Amino acid sequence: MAGVLDGVDQRTRLAGRNRLELLLFRLAGEQRFGINVFKVQEVIQCPPLTQLPGSHPVVRGVANMRGKTIPVVDLSHAIGGAPLDSTEGRFVVITEYNCRVQGFLVGSVDRIVNMNWTEILPPPRGAAKESYMTAVTRIDNDLVEIIDVEKVLSEIVALPEEVSEGVIDEEAIDETQHILVADDSAVARKQVKRVLDRLGVMATICNDGKQALDQLKAWSNEGRRVSDFLSLIISDVEMPVMDGYTLTTEIRKDPELANLPVILHTSLSGVFNQSMIEKVGANSFLAKFDPDELARVVQARLKEHKEELKARSSQQA
Template sequence: MAGILDGVDQRTKLAGHNRLELLLFRLAGRQRFGINVFKVQEVIQCPALTQLPGSHPVVRGIANMRGKTITVMDLSQSIGGPPLDNIEGRFVIITEYNRRIQGFLVGSVDRIVNMNWGDILPPPKGAAKGSYMTAVTRVDDELVEIIDVEKVLSEIVGSAEGVSEGVIEEDAIDETQHVLIADDSSVARNQVKRVLDRLGVMTTVCNDGKQALDQLKAWTEEGKHVPGFLALVISDVEMPVMDGYTLTTEIRKDPTLANLHIILHTSLSGVFNQTMIEKVGANAFLAKYEPDELARVVQARLKQHKLEVQALNS
């Protein structure tokens, strides 16, 4: 697979234009799946794995790669499919999610395709509850499923869910303040909402950037002064229909919304996102997922918003 991920600098130019590139692969059958190239560090032939006694059933072992020990998980088994056999002939996709590097064992790797986020759609309404699909698209007239990797990792690795004692400041919020959340992963949405519920702040939750933008415009059409009650927008970057970069750009273009405070909360590369938040005009980037860090950032913004509202009303 040498060369399949060459040219990342060229791919960076896609961001901010509601475009992405998907690495297509198969697991145990003919169904094709996709993953955003920006979350992929490398694709390699499966190396020799060392099994870990007592590990999660989907963990096939660990491997030493470029001086790092990386856990390799069977992605087919992780989403309820059969375990992959003959792993010596399989591939490992090395990824970075939520500040962790891990390998996913897959059956075969197809190719990279250039897509528009508008062609990446939410899962069908009939999809089973608990599905591992976060989105779907079509390539060569075939359905491609995009896996909710955050859901997979939360079930296998787990994540910190609660806010630590002493982090919450009881006077940080005002009962009239509101936060808009946009994220296509049900796991990520619930993680953020739990923190905000713990802070006592009201929230509106959307599944993608288009839903979030429509909600903002609906509030405006109702005659609400959105910056007066909406303290913050917390948006994922990777979302079907409209990504977080495009959502930010659209908000900045609307005179009634342009001054909203926007945090991009994502599992993508931090270095890459720092460049992009400057390009599209977001206020900050926050890597997923540390509940204490999220709580501190949100509380700081709520305090600032209270002062802004007081200044407007004085």
């Protein structure tokens, strides 16, 4: 697999054009799976692993790479399949999610494909709620499953999901304000919704950027001034049909929506996102998932929106 990710830095040009590149791999069988190249640091032959007592059953061990200890997760086992029978001849996909680096043990690695997000579709209706699919696509007439890695990791790593005591600012709470959330991961949607509920904020939840954009345009077409009631848009970046970068770009093109604040809530690396928010016109990005930081950012925006409405009301008086 040497060189499979060569030139990944140049692929940043795909973002903002509703395109992505998928690294295709197999686990224990012939079914192919995909992962966004932007979350992949490298692909290596599985090195010697050291097992740790008391670790999660799906963690095959830890690898020492360049002085850093990285947990290696048997991805087949993690999504409910049989564990890989051996690490010999297998590969580890080193990834960064939610500011954490981990490796995913896979059976084999296929290739990288360049695709449009419109070709990435939500899971079929009727898929079990317990499914680890966040999206699907077709390549070479075969169905490729894109795994909800956030769901996988949430079951392995105990992350805080509740807002800490002392973070809630009662002055910021305003049940008349509204927030639009777009995220294709059911786990991520629940995490964000839990924080917004704790803040007493109404929310409209969408499964992808296209749904979010359609909702915004529907409100606008009703003759409503969206900025009067919508305080903030919180959008994931990686979503089927329309990604968060393209959603932001489309919002900025629409005169009725152009001034709405957009925060990209993503597990992609910070350096990359800093350049992309400038390119597409987002206000900022927030790394997943820190409930306290999300609460602070939302509360600051709620206060800011209140002041904007007061100023607007004074001008109209």
